[in-house]
Amino acid sequence: MTSLVIAEHDNTTLKETTAKTVTAAIALGQPVHVLVAGQSCAGVAEAAAKLAGVEKVRVADDARYAKIVAETMETLILSLAEGYDALLAPATTNGKNVMPRIAAKLDVPQISEIIAVEGPDTFRRPIYAGNAIETLQAAPGKKVITVRTTTFKAAGEGGSAAIESVAAAPDPGLSKFVGEELSKSERPELTAARIVISGGRGMQSGENFHMLEKIADRLHAAVGASRAAVDAGFVPNDYQVGQTGKVVAPDLYIAVGISGAIQHLAGMKDSKVIAAINKDEEAPIFQIADYGLVADLFKAVPEMDEELAKLGY
Amino acid sequence: MIKVLVPVKRVIDYNVKVRVKADQSGVDLANVKMSMNPFDEIGVEEAVRLREKGKASEVIAVSIGPAQVSETLRTALAMGADRGILVKTDATVEPLAVAKILKAICEAEKPGLVICGKQAIDDDSNQTGQMLAALLGWPQATFAHKLELAEEKAQVEREIDGGLQTVEISLPAVVTTDLRLNEPRYASLPNIMKAKKKPIDEKTPADFGVDVTPRLRVLKVSEPEKRKAGVKVKTVAELLDKLKNEAGVI
Ligand SMILES: Cc1cc2nc3c(=O)[nH]c(=O)nc-3n(C[C@H](O)[C@H](O)[C@H](O)COP(=O)(O)OP(=O)(O)OC[C@H]3O[C@@H](n4cnc5c(N)ncnc54)[C@H](O)[C@@H]3O)c2cc1C
Numbered sequence: 001m002t003s004l005v006i007a008e009h010d011n012t013t014l015k016e017t018t019a020k021t022v023t024a025a026i027a028l029g030q031p032v033h034v035l036v037a038g039q040s041c042a043g044v045a046e047a048a049a050k051l052a053g054v055e056k057v058r059v060a061d062d063a064r065y066a067k068i069v070a071e072t073m074e075t076l077i078l079s080l081a082e083g084y085d086a087l088l089a090p091a092t093t094n095g096k097n098v099m100p101r102i103a104a105k106l107d108v109p110q111i112s113e114i115i116a117v118e119g120p121d122t123f124r125r126p127i128y129a130g131n132a133i134e135t136l137q138a139a140p141g142k143k144v145i146t147v148r149t150t151t152f153k154a155a156g157e158g159g160s161a162a163i164e165s166v167a168a169a170p171d172p173g174l175s176k177f178v179g180e181e182l183s184k185s186e187r188p189e190l191t192a193a194r195i196v197i198s199g200g201r202g203m204q205s206g207e208n209f210h211m212l213e214k215i216a217d218r219l220h221a222a223v224g225a226s227r228a229a230v231d232a233g234f235v236p237n238d239y240q241v242g243q244t245g246k247v248v249a250p251d252l253y254i255a256v257g258i259s260g261a262i263q264h265l266a267g268m269k270d271s272k273v274i275a276a277i278n279k280d281e282e283a284p285i286f287q288i289a290d291y292g293l294v295a296d297l298f299k300a301v302p303e304m305d306e307e308l309a310k311l312g313y
Numbered sequence: 314m315i316k317v318l319v320p321v322k323r324v325i326d327y328n329v330k331v332r333v334k335a336d337q338s339g340v341d342l343a344n345v346k347m348s349m350n351p352f353d354e355i356g357v358e359e360a361v362r363l364r365e366k367g368k369a370s371e372v373i374a375v376s377i378g379p380a381q382v383s384e385t386l387r388t389a390l391a392m393g394a395d396r397g398i399l400v401k402t403d404a405t406v407e408p409l410a411v412a413k414i415l416k417a418i419c420e421a422e423k424p425g426l427v428i429c430g431k432q433a434i435d436d437d438s439n440q441t442g443q444m445l446a447a448l449l450g451w452p453q454a455t456f457a458h459k460l461e462l463a464e465e466k467a468q469v470e471r472e473i474d475g476g477l478q479t480v481e482i483s484l485p486a487v488v489t490t491d492l493r494l495n496e497p498r499y500a501s502l503p504n505i506m507k508a509k510k511k512p513i514d515e516k517t518p519a520d521f522g523v524d525v526t527p528r529l530r531v532l533k534v535s536e537p538e539k540r541k542a543g544v545k546v547k548t549v550a551e552l553l554d555k556l557k558n559e560a561g562v563i
């Protein structure tokens with residue numbers, strides 16, 4: 001049988017999380033199809049068709065998928081589910097929103113946020129904020145899976161999958177999209193950035209985050225935050241890194257004024273290199289940081305900006 | 314006016330350092346502090362506020378698990394829930410089975426709204442609310458940041474990867490809570506005393522005809538790879554030098 005990957009996109013670009021989910025799907029050892037649901041999303045479908053290892057792209061191009069709500073996505077995926085024995089989506093807020101509905105309707109458990117495929121029915125996933133790793137075996141039958149994309153490499157290009165359109169499914173009329181307030185930024189996306197610089201409660205205000213933004217611009221980095229910084233209103237919710245926010249694994253993660261609570265570590269401890277600036281030498285963040293600087297951030301961060309300028313960044 | 318149902322789960326307290334058992338059969342739950350899942354506290358708080366604002370008639374807390382989950386229910390009652398339903402089982406109940414039990418309770422109680430936590434901080438599944446909504450054929454608004462209830466519908470602001478999204482859902486519906494929805498109250502001593510007299514109805518999964526046998530086999534639970542502490546640097550210049558010339562990441 002075949003695996004179906006639900007594509008993540010904004011009608012113009014295919015998100016890298018899809019290419020990473022395709023890699024997880026390929027590891028299941030079956031042909032891989034990708035479903036693109038959207039409106040005027042032909043470009044996205046073409047991008048998906050180029051992913052190496054994808055055999056077919058199925059496109060539901062319809063006004064009702066311009067902005068996806070879980071209920072319309074449910075009927076669409078279920079209308080196609082019969083032909084697949086694994087359905088996968090990235091563990092983004094979209095994937096998390098929709099996939100459990102599919103699992104429930106198919107009467108199968110969902111396997112959330114897998115970090116490794118050990119075999120066609122065996123997976124590893126973090127539990128307890130990543131303080132334990134569970135190895136699970138699914139029963140025979142359909143599998144519904146969300147994928148923690150930080151641990152899978154993106155599928156490369158070079159594919160030339162067939163693109164086929166599929167009919168829109170009935171809109172149950174239970175919910176409607178009203179609007180959205182998206183954070184606008186010229187910087188890379190938090191989950192895709194090669195470097196992330198995050199601030200915590202120690203930043204003291206939203207104003208002070210501009211210091212981090214300056215560094216971020218020099219390093220082409222994304223800016224993140226701890227829950228405490230988000231709760232205090234310094235930065236929007238989508239900056240939150242952690243167990244219950246975003247999981248990131250950049251080449252470099254710089255934690256500034258962040259203590260290193262387990263819930264925060266859960267979202268960044270798989271970064272390749274971790275640097276921390278904190279005035280408290282006992283802060284738990286230093287137990288996992290490759291490079292720790294015990295310093296007042298209000299001195300160290302402006303100094304870092306100057307030094308980077310000197311180095312030509 | 315609608316009834317509000319709030320499922321609450323008993324989990325390891327968020328401050329506890331979790332330890333994996335040596336035989337890799339699970340994590341060590343012996344003698345560790347257990348609390349209500351923090352996202353469920355936010356759910357109870359939201360439901361109680363709806364009743365206090367005259368938008369809900371009754372708040373019913375449900376918990377599924379061993380006898381000790383009655384403590385979690387008492388916490389919900391002390392926060393202001395009106396009554397509890399305890400579904401007693403010593404089995405590990407997967408999210409799908411939880412959703413099936415909740416579905417049966419919804420069919421009996423006919424709430425206008427179910428408020429679940431977006432995830433439990435033990436298994437981090439993030440499934441139950443969505444599964445319940447699907448089984449009932451109801452709409453959902455997950456990761457709620459703000460909830461406004463009107464006649465027969467609700468407008469919910471949701472925390473999504475890109476920022477915030479607003480959806481309108483018809484009632485009955487399932488809402489799952491995110492961190493910024495509210496700040497849960499602490500139960501006062503008088504309310505803790507009062508909660509002792511509030512009714513808790515005891516059931517079992519069999520009463521709802523739900524088979525809770527796990528469908529996923531846990532082969533093992535292991536320690537994650539440990540990171541070790543690196544070095545302390547003395548100056549910003551030294552830090553940048555290491556990042557550039559030793560780690561090669563800038
Ligand atoms: C259900 C639940 C879910 C959660 N999910 C998340 C999550 O996803 N992500 C997350 O991050 N947290 C999460 N948390 C919260 C987590 O437990 C911590 O409370 C939070 O991470 C602390 O943030 P912080 O490190 O910024 O603040 P604090 O712990 O207050 O640390 C601030 C640090 O800044 C340092 N500092 C202060 N001033 C300066 C200065 N001038 N110079 C240098 N250093 C300074 C201090 O020494 C301190 O170490 C969650 C909690 C719960 C209960």
